[in-house]
Amino acid sequence: MLGSDGFGCGGSLIARDVVLTAAHCRNVTMYAVLGRHDLNDDDGEVIAAREVIPHPGYSDYIFPNDFMLVFLADAYTADNVNVVKLNSDPSLPTVGQSLTVMGRGDTDVDLVSTLSEDLLSVDVIAISNEDCEASEGYDELGEYWTYAGMITTDMLCAEADGKGSCHGDSGGPLVIKGDDGSADVQVGVVSL
Known part of the structure; x- marks a missing residue:
């Protein structure tokens, strides 16, 4: 963090x-x-x-x-955290592929400053940038959102019904999960 x-x-x-x-x-x-x-x-x-x-x-x-x-300023010395493996395959992820997003983002829709004390994760599905740009609707606070004109070719979109990254998760990893944590591959960074 x-x-x-x-x-x-x-x-x-x-x-x-x-x-x-x-x-x-x-x-x-x-x-x-x-x-x-x-x-x-x-x-x-x-x-x-x-x-x-x-x-x-x-x-x-x-x-x-x-x-x-x-x-x-200094290197991390403890052994309880692994250096992440970054994606080197430009064909990944594929549309429809299962991904996991992690973070400590907002856990209370009414209080933006309520960050999770524990690291949370949620499974999402990769979608095409075209489908992402066509996304629109109302959030939990009743505000209308659209991604029209906001999605560029260097972006990757993912979704799940009623789940996803939250305010405060920015910068966190989007990964393809492996058999164990050391086999996970980071394919993105939480942005919007």
Whole structure:
């Protein structure tokens, strides 16, 4: 988990001293909390960011290339967290493939600041960008949403009925699950 002054985003450890997250999570006083599965515990390590590098093609308008590398001041040393395996196959995921999204996002639709104390996950299905862009409807608060004109070719969409990533899950991983955690492959980063 990445944080700064009460703000939080997810992320994935891609090297012992590098976290992959979403560029819209950038903040100059960022730090990483690694190896802490329950926010009420003092497990794991808190490591300050040394350097934050958003994707050069990132824009705050519709979030294209919403990726960022956070280089940590020190390497994570504990053995209870594995470095994630990143996808190298451009044909994955396929439309209809089962994926898992993880994070500590908002658990109360009425209180945006109610983040989960435990790391949560939900299974979703990859959909085409065309179907994603055609998505529209009302959320739990009665607000109308549409993705028309917001989906770019560098984006990946996934859905599930009544489930998905939530506010506060940004930067967290979207993975194809393997037989065990070490076989998981990260195919995306939570953005919108």
